[in-house]
Amino acid sequence: MTIADHLDADRLSAPGGVPVLAVDAATWRRPVAPIQAAVIGLDPDGALPPVGEDDFDVLVTAAENAPRPWVSVGKQRFDTAVAQLANAAYANPLATTIAAQVLRLTAKLPLADALTVESLAYSALLGGEEFRRWRVRSAPDAPTLPPVEPVTAARQADRLTLTLNDPANRNAMTATMRDALYEALANALDDPTEPAVALQGAGRCFSTGGALAEFGTATDLAEAHAVRMLHSCARALDTLGERGTVRLHGACVGSGIEVAAAAHHRIAASDAWFQLPELAMGLIPGAGGTATVTRAIGRHRSYWMLLSGKRIDARIASEWGLIHAIEDAA
Template sequence: MNAIGIDELRGLAMLPPTASGHSPFAEPCLLLRLGGTAERRLADWLRQLPCPVIGIGEADAPLAASCDVVVQNEQEAQPLLAGVRRSPVAATVLVQLLRASESLPVADALTMESLAYATLQGGAEFRRWLEGRPAPPVPPAETGPAVLLAREADTLRLTLNRPARRNSMSVEMRDALVEALQLALADDDIRRVRIDGAGKCFSTGGELDEFGTAPDPATAHAVRSLTVPGRLLAACADRAEARVHGACIGSGIEFPAFAGRIVAAPDAWFQLPELQFGLIPGAGGCVSLPRRIGRQRTACMVLGGKRIDARTAKDWGLVDAIESSR
């Protein structure tokens, strides 16, 4: 895939974006060399292109703001291109969602994310992953509530409590979080909500053996509209703190990113791997992360699937502090 310059872009922009040859079914990505001068119509054209746009150059260059990701050179673009090629439809849905939802209220953006996620659940890329994955291992038995609740004066502490399963976000844990956060919103005497995780990591994300178990995508969307914990956490964000450590994968960062403050342990690391499943972040990450690190860095994490460490997360604004104790 060759990068084009501004002059070549002007030629392409003589056509409607949908007729440019760039789409999940043809050329699934546009590489653009940034530099020179550019008119507004090119920026508008890029934002309508039905595929990811990766800019190569400086972040303050003309048209950089209209790209979905900006990297310094073509070498840095290669992992992103690999992700796009693997799941071109999911990559297109991701960038279209991020473009359209960045200025929406959180509740409306979450509805858009859920609809987009449901669409991909019915798609060929997700079906291919489901059919090709090995049988999931039998999860270890664990007892006690999936989320521990402790009330200390005006503070409600929520602890993810499936350490043997690395606190994977099962339906059981999701429902427990929803119930706990409903309590926090209903009780005016709760002034602080603190969320952490038991065991070696905060959470490795969605329980993979539950993927694809909804009866159909429409029902899955309807259920998500009622049961996404991030929606409730966003509603009490000004009094919520998440303390994360170890692996924070998928919903393991999508959910806590709604908190007003995130404190990471030095060993914390973060990753959004959903594209390899033919999906996009569906636990609120297309809403919570852009509001912390911006649309382009969110797209970069999803398209490339690369993990970032606590220091990078702090530099980006994904977490607010790094502290050794939990």
């Protein structure tokens, strides 16, 4: 595809009607004129040609066990997998193109700055039509009564264990739980004894992510951004550095992996699985995922997780670097 000039490039955008391009990875080069459309580089023969990574948002190959930044989808599923990505893009074109732009930018920023960019984009999409349509379609159920202590803390010697403590709601990350977790992490950061901190989840899973019943309830999106930045659990967990460990099991969805990916030590049980479902809701991650997950597995694979919405299991997560070890409880 030839992009003649800057005006011609306008059509390669959500307002222009083309939010995604599927192109030959071996021959495509990003044009000088800026385009908002997400670019999917295709390698249907599994040849793994040399590419300029900056020219693409995701790279899909038929080759098995392809190295980073490629995503392997297999020869038999190749066309179907690409069609699913395109369909997802056209279903929510603004979220698709904004996610691509955020990842392109934040991959080159310090974590704190990347979190700010993500939050601003997230707030913008919360006010958008794509998210409004999802709210109308989904009408999520209200959660059951939350626990008195949504996050518990147990100290033994120089080790502090924090536990997401709402198993009845699969540790859905309500605003109350987020604030409690941030307070616990902030206390650990301020503690002069510098304890090691382990974060885990009670019940059948680590966390299914943000409490859906709370999505879209903020009436002041600018204030919501400010609060999100003040109580960024991902930033606090990253600041712990080598002192921070997460232990993951079962579902780790949305913020359930976005926050956890900020930990410098990430250990998962063999039943753990990971998913970033926000784009199908007309959103991007809002708990840090565009920064934390990207730093773990790279921009291209992160964008594939967003656009596809597919789960990856513990084995793939380990191969990609999202987790550092697979360990089942004794």
